[in-house]
Amino acid sequence: MKSNSVSTYKTSLINNRRYLGNKYKLLPFITRVVKDQNLEFDSFADIFAGTGAVSSAFTDKQIITNDLMYSNYICNFAWFGAEKYDAEKIVEFIVRYNSESQFPENYMTENFADTYFSADDCARIGFIREDIENSFNNGDLNKRERAILITSLLYAMDKIAKTCGHYDAYRKGAEFDSSLELYVPLAEQNNNENNQCYNMDANELVKSLYADLVYIDPPYNSRQYCDAYHLLENVARWEKPEVHGVARKMDRSELKSKYCTQSATEAFEQLIADIKAKYILLSYNNMAEKGNNRSNAKISDDDIMRILEYKGSVSVFSEGYKAFTTGKSDIADNAERLFLCVCKA
Numbered sequence: 001m002k003s004n005s006v007s008t009y010k011t012s013l014i015n016n017r018r019y020l021g022n023k024y025k026l027l028p029f030i031t032r033v034v035k036d037q038n039l040e041f042d043s044f045a046d047i048f049a050g051t052g053a054v055s056s057a058f059t060d061k062q063i064i065t066n067d068l069m070y071s072n073y074i075c076n077f078a079w080f081g082a083e084k085y086d087a088e089k090i091v092e093f094i095v096r097y098n099s100e101s102q103f104p105e106n107y108m109t110e111n112f113a114d115t116y117f118s119a120d121d122c123a124r125i126g127f128i129r130e131d132i133e134n135s136f137n138n139g140d141l142n143k144r145e146r147a148i149l150i151t152s153l154l155y156a157m158d159k160i161a162k163t164c165g166h167y168d169a170y171r172k173g174a175e176f177d178s179s180l181e182l183y184v185p186l187a188e189q190n191n192n193e194n195n196q197c198y199n200m201d202a203n204e205l206v207k208s209l210y211a212d213l214v215y216i217d218p219p220y221n222s223r224q225y226c227d228a229y230h231l232l233e234n235v236a237r238w239e240k241p242e243v244h245g246v247a248r249k250m251d252r253s254e255l256k257s258k259y260c261t262q263s264a265t266e267a268f269e270q271l272i273a274d275i276k277a278k279y280i281l282l283s284y285n286n287m288a289e290k291g292n293n294r295s296n297a298k299i300s301d302d303d304i305m306r307i308l309e310y311k312g313s314v315s316v317f318s319e320g321y322k323a324f325t326t327g328k329s330d331i332a333d334n335a336e337r338l339f340l341c342v343c344k345a
């Protein structure tokens with residue numbers, strides 16, 4: 001808890017949110033592989049960045065983040081953006097948002113009251129999001145300040161949502177026992193001035209990108225992130241679309257990922273072919289044939305090896321940190337694996 005002359009406020013860090021497939025806990029493993037393999041690089045591209053947790057371990061380099069979801073782009077830009085921001089202003093906005101208590105009906109109350117959030121919290125969320133947009137449009141916030149405030153709102157929503165961590169359904173009849181409170185994200189003021197953040201299909205981005213090290217962490221299975229996080233995406237975009245069904249989802253047809261479908265292998269093959277880098281580092285979980293249909297990995301280990309070996313020399317590391325060159329026999333059940341490809345010149 002910190003305080004300024006106006007009031008007290010709490011602060012948050014990049015890992016203070018839940019996210020499927022978040023690699024924050026694997027950072028010691030990932031950074032150890034990078035260090036032990038003596039990878040020399042000045043730029044790090046995290047092209048399926050999600051929360052940006054992996055990029056947060058490489059802030060001494062130029063960072064390039066990308067994600068198909070606008071909500072992740074916004075958070076990544078908040079944490080890693082090169083634009084300067086006024087930290088005092090962020091505190092003032094957040095203290096004001098936490099202290100106001102009368103809010104008019106809005107898009108959130110009309111569509112989400114007493115679902116994932118209480119009617120009161122919906123009123124607050126809708127008011128805050130609208131105010132951020134108005135303040136940006138009238139020049140009171142720059143792009144990075146807008147992103148930091150939206151990030152604060154998304155993290156706060158995620159903390160109290162009556163879900164099981166994702167928004168496929170809300171817990172009917174659950175008591176709304178905590179109310180929305182925004183924290184001040186402790187975003188770095190002096191990020192590398194060459195950092196870049198994108199909101200694109202990774203397959204398109206790599207056609208025009210060069211980075212020394214490209215880190216790839218695509219979805220593994222048929223679970224679409226735009227389904228699991230539709231509400232955060234809706235609030236981040238603030239286009240106020242119609243929502244449908246019990247889960248109150250908007251149209252997400254433009255946000256579906258090929259990596260969650262039968263075309264995953266084809267998409268991966270094209271992605272690797274188009275990457276221009278010294279090194280490619282891939283995280284891929286080994287649920288190829290082990291779970292139920294929904295959790296089965298979409299790309300087989302044989303295909304991963306075939307595709308990467310065409311690009312360069314490949315080593316595989318599992319969390320137990322046993323390195324081996326090829327084949328699957330050493331891979332522990334359900335291990336997180338890292339595939340390192342040193343690309344041919």
Ligand SMILES: C[S@@+](CC[C@H](N)C(=O)[O-])C[C@H]1O[C@@H](n2cnc3c(N)ncnc32)[C@H](O)[C@@H]1O
Pocket residue numbers: 019020021022023024047048049050051052053054066067068069072200201202203217218219220225226257258259
């Ligand atoms: C396994 S998660 C990444 C988790 C991330 N490494 C972290 O630590 O938070 C996969 C991410 O890929 C994104 N994604 C899916 N398909 C994509 C595509 N074609 N291009 C870019 N991002 C995509 C999803 O929105 C999701 O955030």
